[in-house]
Amino acid sequence: MLREDVTEAIRAAVFGELAAVGYARMSIEGIARRAGVGKTAVYRRWRSKLHLVLDLVSAIAVQGLPAPDTGTLEGDLRLLYEVTSRALRHPVASQVVPDLQAEAARNPEIAEALQKALREGQAGVANGIVEAARARGEIRADADGELALDLMSGPLYWRAVVIRGPKPPKGYLESLTRATAAALRAL
Amino acid sequence: MLREDVTEAIRAAVFGELAAVGYARMSIEGIARRAGVGKTAVYRRWRSKLHLVLDLVSAIAVQGLPAPDTGTLEGDLRLLYEVTSRALRHPVASQVVPDLQAEAARNPEIAEALQKALREGQAGVANGIVEAARARGEIRADADGELALDLMSGPLYWRAVVIRGPKPPKGYLESLTRATAAALRAL
DNA sequence: CGACGTCGGAACGCAACCGTTTCGTCGTCA
DNA sequence: TGACGACGAAACGGTTGCGTTCCGACGTCG
Known part of the structure; x- marks a missing residue:
């Protein structure tokens, strides 16, 4: 079972990296570093940078105003x-x-x-x-x-x-x- | 004396790269490749990617509407x-x-x-x-x-x-x- | 004609990431 | 308590770009 706190740390790190360097410059290594987790933890959840970001964007969209x-x-x-x-x-x-x-x-x-x-x-x-x-x-x-x-x-x-x-x-x-x-x- | 046709080829290549991959992913090597010139020709004119783009943006600004x-x-x-x-x-x-x-x-x-x-x-x-x-x-x-x-x-x-x-x-x-x-x- | 400077091309050592694999540790569940 | 699986860390070989340097070819100016 994937640990939820790790997942959450990664999500937060993605937002941080996205804001700091942008999508193009954002790297999996950088995300893992910022989240304080191993690269393995990221790859275990998402296949790529694109999937990660798509997942986050979709999640936000669901919330609605x-x-x-x-x-x-x-x-x-x-x-x-x-x-x-x-x-x-x-x-x-x-x-x-x-x-x-x-x-x-x-x-x-x-x-x-x-x-x-x-x-x-x-x-x-x-x-x-x-x-x-x-x-x-x-x-x-x-x-x-x-x-x-x-x-x-x-x-x-x-x-x-x-x-x-x-x-x-x-x-x-x-x-x-x-x-x-x-x-x-x-x- | 720097050759003007080379300079112009670089400028055009920068716009091309900028549109194709964006500023973040744009590389001097890519620009030179697209322009069909050596990296040296680029570095002889601009110190960095940033200077290059700033120059282009400023040039456009001058035109005016x-x-x-x-x-x-x-x-x-x-x-x-x-x-x-x-x-x-x-x-x-x-x-x-x-x-x-x-x-x-x-x-x-x-x-x-x-x-x-x-x-x-x-x-x-x-x-x-x-x-x-x-x-x-x-x-x-x-x-x-x-x-x-x-x-x-x-x-x-x-x-x-x-x-x-x-x-x-x-x-x-x-x-x-x-x-x-x-x-x-x-x- | 000869010197100079730009040209494209190739290589340099260095750094960052890629995606994968291996390792030993730790928590959880049966 | 023992098996399992996720964990962080480190290393793998490979790719890309960095900024610099050297090269021989070419053109132009004096």
Whole structure:
């Protein structure tokens, strides 16, 4: 029986390595070293670096985010932004996400796992918000759903990951919420 | 005197390698191999992989984008989206950008070069559009400039790079323009 | 024409990982 | 208590890239 504490140590080490050096530079030896285990312990559980990372990404995807349901478009958006802003600004996320994101451009399996995680996470929640708003008549029934998702997710991701801005200042999320709601209503 | 054709072959090879395997996995040997030159030719020009890439990024940054000035916010936005959509969807860009973007999270020098390129490119143009709209009274004088930039740049980047959507369908850019303009006016 | 410098190519010793194997230790379960 | 299996550690041969050095060929400039 594989020891669970060892498995957990390896998982944690993978996140650490992923954040520190990225997927490309990450080595099994490095993971084992950081986890304080032998290489054998790693290979006994996963066949390769790719399987390891795919496993982790899938595991995260399963968790899912809580779906906001405040009864208004603005309220839902605000809640969504609160959660994603916090999540994206977590140091591990802000290092690991763009790295896997870049890797996905070359590795179809990573791309698929990432897409799935996205679909069941951020995109899934955002879609729920759009559907609810549509049902309430807050946005047009024939509004482009994909474009709506881009409008909702893009700006925050851009700021957090691309611009790598420090903190979202006081009224930022409020203004973003207001602006995005206006954009969605204009569809 | 260093031969310019050799220099150019190396530059092209770097882009190729960057797109094919990414910055982390890219090696001087691989670059020389792809360029059909000796390693010596590379080392004679640049001290390291980092210097090479920084040089290329800076060179691109200098080019700059044409600043739209159509007289209306919607017109400027539409033009901006047309250009960036095409640029982002170029295979080289869509592979190289997220890769350097991820690398920047670990390497301050790359981060700085990238920020500079961004500031003088996309962000600079976007800022010009905002200023013009402000002067015309199309958006509030006290609107948050940074947020405006996020609203303008985020959605397209999200779709092109994160979602990696195929092509922007017929009316996408039009709708995006309309929605973004509404968002900016709601600031 | 001769000197110089770049060229591609090959080799240097060194380091890091690869994935596998072997070892002796330790905990657990029957 | 004895068998089993996972454990960490170390070593295996092989691959890749590092940055440097030497080579002979070629071109250009003075």
